[in-house]
Amino acid sequence: MERAVIKDEKLNEKYIKLKHKTGLTVLLYPMEGYSTSTAIFATKYGSIDRTFKKSTSPEFTTVPDGIAHYLEHKLFENEDGVDTFELFSKTGASANAYTSFDRTAYYFSCMDNFDESLKILLNFVQKPYFTDETVQKEQGIIGQEIKMYEDDADWRVFFNCLENMYHNVAVNVNIAGTVESISKIDKEVLYKCYNTFYNMNNMVLAIAGSFDVDSVINIINSEIKDNSPVEIERKVESEPNNVVRSISEISLPVSMPQFCIGYKLNAFSGLEMVKEEMIYQLICELLIGEGSEFYKDLYDSGLVAGGNVSYEVFCGEGFFSLIFSGESSSPKEVLSKLNYEIERKIKTGFEKAEVERVKNALYGYCIGCFNSPNSVAKEALNSFIFNYDIYDKLKILEEVNAEDINNKLKLINIDNSTLSIVSPLKN
Amino acid sequence: MLNTKKIKSGVYFHSMVDKKFKFNRISVNFVVKMNSKEVSSNALLSFLLRKRCQQYPNMLDLGKKLQQLYGANLFSGCKKIGDNQIITFGISSLDDELSLNGEDLNRQVAKLLDCIIFEPIIESGKFVEEDLTIEKQNLVELVEGEYNDKKLYALNQALYHLFNGEGYGCNKYGDVESIKKIQNSKLIDAYKKMLASAEVHIMFVGREKYSDCFDVFKNRFDSIYRDDIYVSESKKYIKSTETKHKVEYDQVLQSKLVMGFASSKQYDFELDEVIMVMTALLGGTPMSKLFLNVREKMSLCYYCSARYDRFKGLIWVESGVENKNIEKAKAAILEQFEEIKNGKFSDDDINKVIIFFEDKLKSVFDSSSGIENYYLSELCGNRVRSIDDLIDKIKHIKKQDIIKVANLYSLVIDYVITSEG
Secondary structure (H helix, E strand, O other): OEEEEEEEOOOOEEEEEEEOOOOOEEEEEEOOOOOOEEEEEEEOOOOOOOEEEEOOOOOOEEOOOOHHHHHHHHHOOOOOOOOHHHHHHHHOOEEEEEEOOOOEEEEEEEOOOHHHHHHHHHHHHHOOOOOHHHHHHHHHHHHHHHHHHHOOHHHHHHHHHHHHHOOOOHHHOOOOOOHHHHOOOOHHHHHHHHHHHOOHHHEEEEEEEOOOHHHHHHHHHHHOOOOOOOOEEEOOOOOOOOOOOOEEEEEEOOOOOEEEEEEEOOOOOHHHHHHHHHHHHHHHHHHHOOOOHHHHHHHHHOOEHHHOOEEEEEEEOOEEEEEEEEEEOOHHHHHHHHHHHHHHHHHHOOOHHHHHHHHHHHHHHHHHOOOOHHHHHHHHHHHHHOOOOOOHHHHHHHHOOHHHHHHHHOOOOHHHEEEEEEEEOOO | OOEEEEEEOOEEEEEEEOOOOOEEEEEEEEEEEOOOOOHHHHHHHHHHHHHOOOOOOOHHHHHHHHHHOOOOEEEEEEEEEOOEEEEEEEEEEEOHHHOOOOOOHHHHHHHHHHHHHHOOOEEOOEEOHHHHHHHHHHHHHHHHHHHHOHHHHHHHHHHHHHOOOOHHHOOOOOOHHHHHHOOHHHHHHHHHHHHHHOEEEEEEEEOOOOHHHHHHHHHHHHOOOOOOOOOOOOOOOEOOOOOEEEEEEOOOOEEEEEEEEEEOOOOOHHHHHHHHHHHHHHHOOOOOHHHHHHHHHOOOEEEEEEEEEOOOOEEEEEEEEEHHHHHHHHHHHHHHHHHHHOOOOOHHHHHHHHHHHHHHHHHHHHOHHHHHHHHHHHHHOOOOOOHHHHHHHHHOOOHHHHHHHHOOEEEEEEEEEEOOO
């Protein structure tokens, strides 16, 4: 296995990066003093990967929406009928999985019996077993899950915002799909997706906490099956720069209107995207963080519940946007005020002193990622998905200056924004 | 180990240091009796005080200071632990050793928290009227906003109906009507009462240096007159009435079903660990009866889980069910409970639950908020169990013990939110 030790002298931390002969990337982050460990076995395959092909195949295939998530559910079943949770229950590990736009991750955290739990994790993910009957049966549970999210105002206001922004990139589709789309899923298409995306060349094993490095390497060598590396081509849909629509509104049983405001920006890849993400996080904190005048104005006016507008730099391969969300009796007024503030700041710029202060805050936030095995393992997974080293963010942060911030601020176009509202039902 | 020092009557400083943490977490927790008359004022204090203080009279300056302190997280709010309301103020911040310019963050943070709690801006015997107006509105919106999360809302409604809106049945933030009626002078009285009479637990979980923090709060409480001091307590709920059935109609695609179970006999607190294990066997893990049968085999619910509130002795089962399957789900949940009462589970099932708890409990020490939450709950229960003792007790639980406690329990309330028709 190719092996590299990556260090951060200031933080006095290090981790090991390995490339297994199968193509699997292994990130091992031993953490002194901790008793627990978290292991994540993940594939770079999420809900946005709907049209793809192996490089050896002649044509692209388009699969039903929600299939990555469906596959995640099905992998927990084994050919011998033993449920994977049952296996973990013997080691005491807490195991679960999730699917997002760009990844599917299987993970566990535990105190004892780490090696046994790791073997279970590596085994069940590598042994798909689907029958027509079990595939059919899962539609009931996933259908329930989809309905649960349809009642969830936070989820709906966020997804509607994405739908308002994106024409073609599949972040505009629910991760779990729809009741209709999942009805088209059968075992053949599940195997097709599995055999494409669960190739070790497209996967990572990230482990952080209290574990023995040599023992983990031995387990990887014995449990990871040989596979021929697969090169995947994902069809990149061209995405217009403009938003789809500037406003949408639905009604649900909520106490007051909820909103998401999205500003669509150009997408980036890899380390460049990480740098842009850091810069725009600083911009958002400068705009509406607790130390900003805008936050104080919102608080004093009572326009936003609790004065709180949360922000997110929502980014990945093919998408990059800023999303501001909260609750307000008048979401349109919030949008108007936020647009005004952005325009004002584009004219005046942020001063060096305030940028340095907010950099301090983001530095604290970044260090927070190294405070538990769970958050370190998640950060390691991110570093694989976007192809950077875990400490790169700290280096980027050190180098960012007020000029970078003010230049990037100018790229926010208030005319390329959208407002998603979930309002209370009438009567 | 948790190190406890008594600072003053009813005021305790607890510390747990561990070099592995990069952050220090300090919280000051005021414990008072939960009652419908005072719960809203206490909740309002937790939000009002965090906005400004004498050192930072402008909330913008306070926000800037927190950013400068490497994004220190100032938190405040309320919890309900048994019959107690806990009003918390705290800060989680980077340790001195990790600061970029050698700042003394630990001392600055402790002093800032002290100032927030004990040096509010009071003019002519009143809080800033403008703050009061805004925070009342915010708190009203927070309480009303619980309706947005139907899972939480259903549980709160079940509690409200079971306890007729009193004590444990109160919302931890109070109710809209009471919040709106809070007067400035009454809030000052509530503030004074909290400082003088609440049981106080100051918790430090962090890297090493807690002496700055200890000194700051020791000095503070030395100057505070304490009287009529509350001692935290909780009384277990014993079933004495007919089972309550409540249905609320709303426009939901998925119904929420909450079922509460209680013992009809008094029992010794020594049985808490057995009931905890029994509840986990019923619905606390992915290997539980509810998960495997009601969710996986019968596909009735996307979620269906059970948890034990040891302070009140209640078991809560929560599930998200398709509207047409409510009665089926209810029957299936009761059936699974009956199976436990009839001993339809194996020693292997018990062992899995024991391993689950062992892992979960030991993991507490890897998170500063986990340590704080665990010990705060124990302190409010007046019975601080070390994690090793707790694990040891759990390991000695036998099948017959579980059957015995399961048979103490029966349904006291079911609460459903569903759509009409």
